[in-house]
Amino acid sequence: xxxxxxxxxxYRFDPPMRGVVQSLRLTPTLCxxxxxxxxxxxxxxxxxxxxxxDGAGDWIETAMLLGPVDTVTIRVEGEIETFxxxxxxxxxxxxIPPEAYLRPTRVTKPDRALxxxxxxxxxxxxxxxxxxxxxxxxxxxxxxxxxxxxQTAESTSAAEALALGKGVCQDHAHALIxxxxxxxxxxxxxxxxxxxxxxxxxxxxxxxWAELAIPILGWVGFxxxxxxxxxxxxxxxxxxxxxxxxxxxxxxxxxxxxxxxDVKVVVKESQSQHQQ
Amino acid sequence: xxGNSNTPNYxxxxxxxxxxxxxYRGLESWSNDMPLELRxxxxxxxxxxxxxxxxxxxxxxxxxxPDRLIPFDMFPRVFSGEEWxxxxxxxxxxxxxxxxxxxxxxxRGEIVRAGKIPGHLVYSNEAYERAVAGFRPPGNVYxxxxxxxxxxxGPDEFFVLEDNCxxxxxxxxxxxxxxxxxxxFPQLFRENRIAPVENYPxxxxxxxxxxxxxxxxxxxxxxxxxxxxxxxxxxxxxFLADMMGVELVEAAxxxxxxxxxxxxxxxxxxxxxxxxxRIDDAFLDPLCxxxxxxxxIPGLMNVYRSGGxxxxxxxxxxxxxxxAIYTFVPEMIRFYLGEEPILNNVPTWQCxxxxxxxxxxxxxxxxxxxxxxxxxxxGMLVGPCSTKEQIAAFADKIxxxxxxxxxxxTLALSTCPTFTKEGIAPxxxxxxxxxxxxxxxxELVPGGLTRVALTEGSxxxxxxxxxxxxxxxxxxx
Numbered sequence: 001x002x003x004x005x006x007x008x009x010x011y012r013f014d015p016p017m018r019g020v021v022q023s024l025r026l027t028p029t030l031c032x033x034x035x036x037x038x039x040x041x042x043x044x045x046x047x048x049x050x051x052x053x054d055g056a057g058d059w060i061e062t063a064m065l066l067g068p069v070d071t072v073t074i075r076v077e078g079e080i081e082t083f084x085x086x087x088x089x090x091x092x093x094x095x096i097p098p099e100a101y102l103r104p105t106r107v108t109k110p111d112r113a114l115x116x117x118x119x120x121x122x123x124x125x126x127x128x129x130x131x132x133x134x135x136x137x138x139x140x141x142x143x144x145x146x147x148x149x150x151q152t153a154e155s156t157s158a159a160e161a162l163a164l165g166k167g168v169c170q171d172h173a174h175a176l177i178x179x180x181x182x183x184x185x186x187x188x189x190x191x192x193x194x195x196x197x198x199x200x201x202x203x204x205x206x207x208x209w210a211e212l213a214i215p216i217l218g219w220v221g222f223x224x225x226x227x228x229x230x231x232x233x234x235x236x237x238x239x240x241x242x243x244x245x246x247x248x249x250x251x252x253x254x255x256x257x258x259x260x261x262d263v264k265v266v267v268k269e270s271q272s273q274h275q276q
Numbered sequence: 277x278x279g280n281s282n283t284p285n286y287x288x289x290x291x292x293x294x295x296x297x298x299x300y301r302g303l304e305s306w307s308n309d310m311p312l313e314l315r316x317x318x319x320x321x322x323x324x325x326x327x328x329x330x331x332x333x334x335x336x337x338x339x340x341x342p343d344r345l346i347p348f349d350m351f352p353r354v355f356s357g358e359e360w361x362x363x364x365x366x367x368x369x370x371x372x373x374x375x376x377x378x379x380x381x382x383x384r385g386e387i388v389r390a391g392k393i394p395g396h397l398v399y400s401n402e403a404y405e406r407a408v409a410g411f412r413p414p415g416n417v418y419x420x421x422x423x424x425x426x427x428x429x430g431p432d433e434f435f436v437l438e439d440n441c442x443x444x445x446x447x448x449x450x451x452x453x454x455x456x457x458x459x460x461f462p463q464l465f466r467e468n469r470i471a472p473v474e475n476y477p478x479x480x481x482x483x484x485x486x487x488x489x490x491x492x493x494x495x496x497x498x499x500x501x502x503x504x505x506x507x508x509x510x511x512x513x514x515f516l517a518d519m520m521g522v523e524l525v526e527a528a529x530x531x532x533x534x535x536x537x538x539x540x541x542x543x544x545x546x547x548x549x550x551x552x553x554r555i556d557d558a559f560l561d562p563l564c565x566x567x568x569x570x571x572x573i574p575g576l577m578n579v580y581r582s583g584g585x586x587x588x589x590x591x592x593x594x595x596x597x598x599x600a601i602y603t604f605v606p607e608m609i610r611f612y613l614g615e616e617p618i619l620n621n622v623p624t625w626q627c628x629x630x631x632x633x634x635x636x637x638x639x640x641x642x643x644x645x646x647x648x649x650x651x652x653x654x655g656m657l658v659g660p661c662s663t664k665e666q667i668a669a670f671a672d673k674i675x676x677x678x679x680x681x682x683x684x685x686t687l688a689l690s691t692c693p694t695f696t697k698e699g700i701a702p703x704x705x706x707x708x709x710x711x712x713x714x715x716x717x718x719e720l721v722p723g724g725l726t727r728v729a730l731t732e733g734s735x736x737x738x739x740x741x742x743x744x745x746x747x748x749x750x751x752x753x
Contacts, residue, residue, distance in 0.1 A: 019531070021532060021563065021574035021575045022563075023563040023564070023575065023578055047533050047534050048534075049533070049534035049535040049536075049579075049582075050532065050534070050535050050575065050578040050579045050581075050582040050584060051582060052578065052581045052582035052583075054407070054409075054410065054581065055382075055406065055407075055408070055409030055410030055411070056406070056409075060578060060581075061578070062532065062575045062578040062579070064531075064532060064533050064534075064575065066533075094410075095383065095409050095410030096406055096409040096410070097385055097388075097395070097399060099388075099395045099396065099399040099400070100399040100400075100404065100406050100409065101406075102396070102399065102400050103399075103400045103402070241406070244567060250563050250567075251563070252562050252563060252567075252574040254574075
């Protein structure tokens with residue numbers, strides 16, 4: 001599938017800030033699940049620099065704006081060819097062993113309810129059948145947290161979302177990570193884009209899901225929000241232990257201004273010809 | 277076990293065996309002939325000097341009253357040249373192995389693959405930073421200043437208590453103790469050939485310069501990053517900056533632009549190549565670590581990982597000095613260097629292991645129990661010095677969370693003569709030498725920080741628990 005992405009994030013500060021620094025993880029992963037045809041990131045008025053590929057394979061770069069800054073607009077425009085690899089992340093070059101993803105963060109720390117959810121989900125499944133266990137966990141999270149926008153916040157933890165029984169893709173991913181860690185499966189948070197048509201139901205063009213490390217297969221994606229594993233509708237940007245670590249845009253502004261964020265994301269099938 | 281220090285169970289560094297041991301001979305008549313009045317005069321002179329220079333901070337981040345003076349004992353602690361040669365080789369060997377370990381676990385992880393260290397101890401460790409995995413700092417050096425805490429139990433028996441790979445403090449005491457001894461007793465330094473320590477700042481500066489990033493083309497600009505004057509070790513930060521002739525900066529003095537880190541100066545921004553940081557990983561960069569940190573420099577880690585600046589010690593270096601990892605340092609030495617360890621570890625029981633835990637709980641009265649992530653003598657139990665109630669309460673804590681504790685036998689720490697109210701008496705001592713590791717260089721100045729338990733019979737040298745410091749001499753050969 002050839003997808004076109006237009007993603008614009010606008011931060012407005014009132015009063016203006018003295019300076020803004022942002023760490024951007026907005027470049028698609030180099031892997032066999034997708035191939036970039038054309039990709040451009042621009043931040044108006046910013047000095048760009050300090051680009052590097054981290055141990056998880058993500059390309060990260062830095063934008064800096066000197067004040068007074070009243071607006072920062074980050075624009076991502078690109079075209080990308082995607083492939084269905086059955087949810088398996090293939091060919092991503094990373095240096096971090098899956099074992100390093102067994103430690104929870106503040107928001108993926110399991111409580112008793114999450115532990116029970118995890119244990120119930122894998123009950124009766126052969127402990128060696130990790131893939132089956134992973135599917136069962138993803139399904140259990142999907143059942144336990146109803147997709148409901150506007151009920152949780154950025155800082156909501158997996159335990160809080162489960163208690164509430166409601167949440168968005170971030171909460172689903174956090175809860176799945178927490179549940180996976182409970183049964184000893186390394187797990188991480190993944191951000192990206194999702195192409196959807198209206199009849200698909202619960203969708204967010206700017207999307208997040210979880211990856212679990214499965215022996216032999218490697219990292220496999222699970223998206224409880226859509227009850228599926230990532231396929232050719234998904235574009236992968238980067239990963240981390242939780243939403244904060246994996247954030248496509250992580251920024252800090254120096255000053256006392258109020259921040260207002262406006263995000264527009266459009267992912268559609270490209271009109272241009274498929275290249276063979 | 278921890279009875280009177282005068283019992284022959286303890287190795288007295290001056291008086292064991294027949295007569296005075298050779299390294300201490302130059303001090304015999306000096307200490308015997310010193311009139312009591314002169315002694316108290318000198319003692320108050322020393323105290324006044326310490327107060328004037330402002331060195332009143334707590335060592336090793338022990339907390340407590342930041343303005344409290346740590347007692348200085350004028351009786352030097354002495355090593356012969358031959359004794360030091362062994363320590364020198366042992367400390368350098370350990371510093372090399374610890375750096376090789378850090379380079380390994382942030383890259384291929386061979387030692388884990390080889391089954392020498394359990395993976396979860398490394399990768400689930402709180403000090404393991406995924407954010408720096410795969411990144412190789414200049415010279416593959418992660419811990420540039422390695423502080424090794426040593427104790428002695430006999431003429432030839434030394435044990436490593438713990439390693440400090442992040443930012444070991446206390447080196448300013450090593451330098452100031454010497455300075456003050458030289459001022460007060462110049463004749464001692466004429467009569468004895470004592471190896472100098474005062475080139476430490478120059479060596480530190482050279483070490484830091486050697487690990488400047490590849491992108492640095494001129495003379496590297498080194499800075500010391502301090503959390504500020506509220507920090508208990510602020511004196512040491514400013515002292516070292518002064519002695520090295522480099523800038524002492526706080527986070528607000530630095531900023532990231534383009535591919536580099538810059539320092540604000542009255543003459544405009546100046547590029548910074550090497551940051552000797554005295555702040556914890558968590559507070560380095562709010563865009564990478566704790567988002568609420570006010571002390572950090574946003575974007576610093578991105579510049580670091582793209583090779584624009586060197587941070588010493590490397591973020592993530594703490595995984596090598598964890599108390600659970602400590603047990604495996606001898607294994608590291610064999611694995612990476614193909615050598616046998618020169619310095620011994622203290623036998624350690626991991627309460628995380630069921631068998632070990634059972635033994636520990638049954639023998640608490642003879643053991644020292646520490647928290648895996650603790651430091652500074654807090655949260656620890658010294659069995660022989662504790663009451664039954666204290667031991668019972670501690671046993672409950674261990675049962676509640678065994679993985680949080682390790683235990684070691686109570687070591688018979690050596691003693692060194694010390695000036696006390698009752699005259700010269702033996703007191704227990706430890707030692708922290710500071711090993712410098714740069715690109716293609718490794719240096720250890722002959723000396724270190726000797727801490728002394730001033731309370732009679734006490735084996736706890738921490739300044740928060742009534743410890744003091746001494747000048748440490750290595751006799752030139």
